Amino acid sequence: MKSKNKGQIRIIEAFLAVLIIFSSFAISANLTVTQKATRHDDLASVGLQALVKLDSDGSLGKYVDDGNWTALRDALNIVLPAGVSFNLTVYDDQMHQVNTAAVSNGGFSSQQIVFVEYVCASRGLVFRCYIMHLYLAVAA
């Protein structure tokens, strides 16, 4: 009986060894996924910082006040890193869409899209508040 089962036990042992190695690979893969999520947050931070940068001299609100969507798209193209796709939608304080033209640099090819919400107060004589929804993705 003992000699008959010897071969089967070896197979089980080998199977266990393979299982241990593969489980280590599985843990490693999970860690990599978590890291990707952190990069995801970085992209949101980059988007927020880009909007703050444009807003720091009041130009962001002025583009919207003037309805100058081309200039707004060009400005975002400059402040955002190369290889980042974006799509911006501007709403007024009643959540009615303000932008009459697309403020985007093309379609999203990536599966991971980051969303950034930003409140832009314009510096004009008449106070206006805009809510901006910026979608970002790293171009594949």
Place this chain on the structure above:
Amino acid sequence: MKKFWRKFKANSSGQLLIVAALAIAILISSTTFYVYELSKKTNSADAPSISDLVLALKQSTINAMISSIANVSNGGGKTMLTTNLNGLSQVLRSLYNIGICHLAFTPLNDSNYDSGVWLSWNTSGMGVSSVHANFTLNVYGVTTKVSASYAINVTTAIAINGSYTTLEGGEKLVNLTFNMYNEGEPALAKNMTLLYENLGNWTLVDASNNLCIVDYGNGTCLISFEVNIPSDFVQVSVHVHDLRDIFVQANTTCYET
């Protein structure tokens, strides 16, 4: 002895396989974990997202303050500051991505500021248009609660001083030095209007007065113009908009040197 080792080798070759696999697995896991920890440290230094969020909201309050003083200094009511900040606070409350966001504010009231607004356009050669308010921002996220207190002061100030010399024809050549400041730092003017007083009437200074303005590009301008008035002093008024459309004016009296 030889027999014992042969027997032991035969019996425990499977266990050795598992021990070796375990060792390899530990090596792989520890290496991956080490690399992950290193990259995590770098990322956490690069992405302080909650502080970015507070900075972004602070920027919105700064813009609201600038818009308010631009409005008030151009003839709007002093309540405009409170109205605008209430409007901003309401919009912030309606955001859903950030979390529950509450912005409370207190306009400054002291010897200079009334409901957060200070307009001082006097005759001493100084002009000030300013707003000041204290803010408390609370952001209640799903896992975090952020609280920040800050004060914002938006001030446009000008200073003018000058004198005049009498020319051969009896005209008075007025020389003025003009300085402009935004929050205490030298700033540029968007446009400027000069007036002088002639027999109780304020008259616009234009090209017919040989107006000459030398702009040094650092907030300082040298201005000269000629006037033909009987009084032995020249009352001058300077009206200016800065690049943020904030209006400020100052008056000064120029005497002969």
